[in-house]
Amino acid sequence: xxxxxxxLIESRIRKAEAEGQLTGLAGEGRPLPDxxxxxxxxxxxxxxxxxxxEAGALPEEVRLKKxxxxxxxxxxxxxxxxxxxxxARVADxxxxxxxxxxxRMKFMR
Numbered sequence: 269x270x271x272x273x274x275x276l277i278e279s280r281i282r283k284a285e286a287e288g289q290l291t292g293l294a295g296e297g298r299p300l301p302d303x304x305x306x307x308x309x310x311x312x313x314x315x316x317x318x319x320x321x322e323a324g325a326l327p328e329e330v331r332l333k334k335x336x337x338x339x340x341x342x343x344x345x346x347x348x349x350x351x352x353x354x355x356a357r358v359a360d361x362x363x364x365x366x367x368x369x370x371x372r373m374k375f376m377r
Contacts, residue, residue: 313372317330327372329372332361343358
């Protein structure tokens with residue numbers, strides 16, 4: 269089954285190349301953008317997130333991850349008297365991110 273699918277995909281790619289459908293695309297001739305976060309999730313989810321991001325609609329999980337990353341940077345730079353509040357913000361965002369991630373995982377089952 270997998271071999272048949274692979275053969276079908278290859279034939280479709282060759283047909284599209286022959287018809288010139290794969291030339292003049294956005295980003296042609298440039299390296300793919302570096303998306304290290306995509307290595308941690310499956311390819312289908314990464315593509316879905318990228319499509320939604322390009323359309324301006326980020327999933328809650330991604331929005332929370334960005335906020336968490338920013339909060340972690342703020343914690344690193346926080347003055348000693350501000351560390352407790354920064355740590356509380358990081359903990360809150362970690363919890364919310366974990367809940368959103370778990371919800372997505374349950375939905376995908």
